[in-house]
Amino acid sequence: MSLEEVPGRLAERGHPASLFEPWFTRAVRDGMALAAAGGYRSFDEICAAALRDITGEEVGQETIDHVLRGWDRFRAHADVLPALEELRSAGVRVIGLTTGNAEVISGFFAHNGMSDHVEAVLSCADVGAWKPAPAAYRYATTWLDLAPEQVALVAAHAWDCHGAKRAGLRTGWVSRLEGRYNPTFDPADTTADDLPTLVRDLLKPTR
Structure with a gap:
């Protein structure tokens, strides 16, 4: 799957397109860390939390949905x-x-x-x-x-x-x-x- 559209989606909601790589890397890291400690959260939960964490903002659900939906x-x-x-x-x-x-x-x-x-x-x-x-x-x-x-x-x-x-x-x-x-x-x-x-x-x- 090519994720080339995702940086543009971030930009459409006022975040730098360059945020994609550190955001997605953090999400993968957090999912792995939970697994290593015997825990679990869904992909969407982890991606949403990572986006809020890396921007330092209370990113709204509409923005999260815009970034994460339509990957199919x-x-x-x-x-x-x-x-x-x-x-x-x-x-x-x-x-x-x-x-x-x-x-x-x-x-x-x-x-x-x-x-x-x-x-x-x-x-x-x-x-x-x-x-x-x-x-x-x-x-x-x-x-x-x-x-x-x-x-x-x-x-x-x-x-x-x-x-x-x-x-x-x-x-x-x-x-x-x-x-x-x-x-x-x-x-x-x-x-x-x-x-x-x-x-x-x-x-x-x-x-």
Whole structure:
């Protein structure tokens, strides 16, 4: 999902577009911190609190709704559909696992003509733990009725690959967001600059 529209939405409500990165980074940090301490709050709750925190203002609900709603209409990166088509051709099941709202992400896939390629979208809300908590990845493998080593997570965040790896999954990291894989984390099984290449690497037989 491309979040390129979000900075503009912040600007439309009087906040600098440059606020997007520190705001979203703080929201992800806070969700992870809650998970590490055994707690949970929804994606919307955490994003709203982070926006109020970083602006130092009592941001109104209308502004929060304006920024957070409509994400199901965002565009997909151009390499997503070709990668999904390769997976379908190979007979691989595909699900989404989100820290956000499953209905929003399902709508995103539908809006981008990808619903036929995605079996389901699962939300961390169902288990009360943000990724990279192990429970989030176990939820996905249990839903699929597969052993962790039979499942691969594809992500643009090194921390997400680290969490999945620790939970026993195979992992693939695409470089478009972070550029460089953070060596603090366990290495992904494969990395690539685009999703089709990443998928082809994951589909290769393992020794």
